[in-house]
Amino acid sequence: MEGLYFNVNGGYLEGIVRGYRNTLLTGTSYSNLTQCESIDDMKMQLGPAYGDALSSLPPNPSTSALSDKTTEKLVQDFRYLQGQATGAIARFMEYLTYSYMIDNVALLITGTLHERDTKELLERCHPLGWFETMPVLCVATNIEELYNSVLIETPLAPYFKGSLSHQDLDELNIEIVRNTLYKNYLEDFYHFVNNDPEMSMTATGEIMSDILEFEADRRAINITLNSFGTELSKEQRRKLYPEFGKLYPEGSLMLSRAEDIEGVSLAVSGVGDYKRFFDEVGLNQGGGSVGNMAGGSGNESKSLEDMFYQKEMELSKLVFTQQFTHAVIYAWVKLREQEIRNITWIAECIAQNQKDRIGSYISVF
Template sequence: MEMLTFNATGGYLEGVVRGYRNSLLTSQTYSQLSQCETLEDLKMQLSATDYGNFLANEQPPITTSTIAEKATGKLVGEFQYLRDNATGPLREFLDYLTYAYMIDNLILLITGTLHERDTHELLDRCHPLGHFDGMEALCVATTVEELYNSVVVETPLAEYFKECLSASDLDDLNIEIIRNSLYKAYLEDFYNFTQRLGGTTAIAMGSLLSFEADRRTLNITLNSFGTSLTKEQRAKLFPSIGRLYPEGNNALARADDVDQVKQVCDMVPEYKAWWKEGGMGGGGGGGGEEGSEVEELEGKMFREETRLNRIETMCQFNYSPFYSWLKLKEQEIRSITWIAECIAQDARDRIGDFVHV
């Protein structure tokens, strides 16, 4: 039935996003970018791709931050075109994609304010897709309640924020708890929305959001070791969706070290493989060795996310290609930025350490 009715409301924009997907950089282009000697060379190579003349008005010397900013601006323009032309459930679906950026912007602003960073600098660093009215007021909030009543209550994040009101002061630990509490509520709400849509969208997005929930659960666990976050607090931050839920989540809530996290990952074949590739494994080393394992695991989770999204951008008659294209484009910009930074820092030995989209 989807094949008969989808094109009536979503066919045109699905065609547009498929065109966006086909403009993603190829392996050959990444190879050419990696061989550039200067950022001006990189700019020239990018001008031969779909990025075109996005840096034409920038005066030399070009910087890595400028490349990242302008590439993000191109992404925002493409997404806004989709959003402006979407109607009905697709418009609501695209709105959900912006909520994650709103959360990131909110946390960026209150963290920067806590550490007395310049307000204008913080606002400039906010992602355009996460802009909401009253963002400037976040820079003067001193308590969680004030933060909610002055700004958040008028945003789509209001429902997600209610669980955070029990926190008192805006210190580093509470800000991290707020961040993860918001993402937990957001992922659960987005998941439930996609399941109500039904059909292929429910199946595809169920898989993608389940992976995202598992990744956040694993990251929260690993990053909580050696901190003042209690096991009870940790457990409350885990999304109640994902392939690890509920047995894996319960075990991770009790975990004390990386070896126990590895045992939980054994429950899912794809996750189990992460610890076998490249020599990763349990085996107790020192703190530095354990930290290296965690960093390596995060890289493998990024690559798995990219693999899943590549698959979904090839599907039709559902909304998952919109989500997956956005994720792949974000990763592409991170990869370009990494290459540019390695060129600027003359770190040739690490220039290939990026995720190929």
């Protein structure tokens, strides 16, 4: 019966997404890509998966141009799905765009702080996180002005509740704003998938809860690691942690008190996966730095960020073993994003003649 009711509104979309998933690059595809001698060769290899999306690229395109075109294909497919979605599925897909909005806000106000060109900043924003008043962000000078003149009419407005101040937009405050928005967004998304009737009557609520708990824990760990050596106080740090996840509340409390990487390792030791991450990475690697552009595998030592990417891919691939769930849309987006990171990494290695590092990617199939 669950499947019967799900298919009324969600069956077509799930079928389309599973078709999209089957176009992801396979191990053989990656093997062929790593044998390419130029980005033009890569374009030929990517033809079956990306089709006309790469046809407008000039000969010998830059890696950034290749990345932009592969991202455009993701956005095009996502917008098609959005156009077919109704009711709770449409709202679910809107939630997926909010994280890109938050990143775009942080990118624009940080770039403005460093006097970067506004046009260039807008071009770097992710299309899935675009909203009409975004260009006005470049003239905001404090957090209250940022909210009142720009964000009050966007879906991000509720996530500012209780976090407004008259502080100027320096780098520390921008990061506080960004992480506050993420905290409130993740908590809201978590509440939605667990309380909306259409989400809870299918496997979507349970699957998305596991995924969002992982994301909440990842953010808490990275916030802690990145706060060391900054002016962010322990109390400010604690307020940025999402109030759910496998680490919450005991692990979160220990994270808020941690003073070094060893303290973080101890705080997460109660969760098997995270303990393994720290054991495998080794404390001497310095926590949350990104070791490889693609999220890394291969023979190089992995950073903590690499391990998080790998876990995210494992969770995303597992979603496709389930049926009758909207979570396949979220999982497909994450798999495609990692595929784009992989393609960009391989292209960079070819462009910079660093073939010895070309295998440092994570398979998504």
